[in-house]
Amino acid sequence: MPDHSITSLDALSALYPNPVAPASVAKEIDHIDANYAALIAASPFCLLATMGPEGLDCSPRGDKPGFVTVRDAKTLLIPDRKGNNRLDTFKNILSDARIGMLFLIPGYGETLRVNGRAELSCDPELCGGFEMAGKLPACVIVVKVEAAYFQCSRAVVRADLWNPAGHVDRRTLPSAGQILQGITARNTAIETFDGEAYDKALPERVKATLY
Template sequence: MDTIDTLDQLEAIYGTPVDASIVKEVPRVTDQYRAFIEAAPFVALATAGPEGLDCSPRGDLPGFVRIHDDKTLMIPDRAGNNRVDSLRNIVRDPRVGLLFMIPGSGTTIRCNGRAVLSTQPELLASFAVNDKPPRSVIVVSIETLYFQCARAIVRARLWDAQAQVDPKSLPTAGQILAALSEGRVGGEAYDKAWPARAAKTLW
């Protein structure tokens, strides 16, 4: 297998970036980027730690990522499975990457920066939903912010209803857990209980 081992080899294949790919990158939230961030109900959070890399999905009501100022974003950490892989990484390595996605839009927004975790009571209370505050808030200091063109979304037909996969054609969470635990965890009972359990723990 031929591999690319140097930057010179890489640049010989890909050349140099076009002007638009450079101009779009800024160190702050602009009015245009604000519109996308405030409309996004989903962001992928990438982190790094001693054990390796992690990428975690974060979803909530549109605008759940708060623009505190043009250099700072705030993300509530909602109820989950308590693995805290991303949070564990942030405590030890503040570097983060964010990818914002908006249903129906091919344009995604990318952000790189550094994060800390806040448990300030007033801040937690300000993010409460149904009287349930998050246990922490991820505070991101922006270093770079830019949009990604729509090619990947278009190729994937991500928002095309005709391209959607029937969930019944895929293994369920209960089936995956049962297979990996030799039946100790998961199974049909897990799948049946999940909708009610999720409804109680979304926030």
């Protein structure tokens, strides 16, 4: 069979011969300006991409709109909220500071991409500025911005992402309990997992452990 792998820049360029649109280059800046700050302030959800010795990770972060704070044009602050304690993102940052962020805003087609370098801080004063429901984050991710640019709306439009009519009926997909039960059932070293009980307790557990 012929090999259709793309293994060189020349081969890649042959597939995409059109020059980059000027706007695609002009929209990238090395800081957060007033317009990009407005997008971050409106966003309740972002994805963090990191890498480290154990591999790649892309983790969701979400809270009230504006939970990511623009401290200044070159610095973003992300409070850590209660999660699963896998610490994949944090372990990666400790070994490789590079980070990529993708901000989404419900009802808004464009997304915002931010690349930079991150560090972790447990400074009491810094954490104190992110108190929610009487609880403080264990630490704050401090991101030094190196590049920021918006992504056009084509992907969101194609996905019809914000259309409520496209929302999936959860009953048509496996639940968290069913997924865990299926995985543990294939591992004889793990005790039998009660997926139904897990699903029944999950909504209240999530509600009680948001912060």
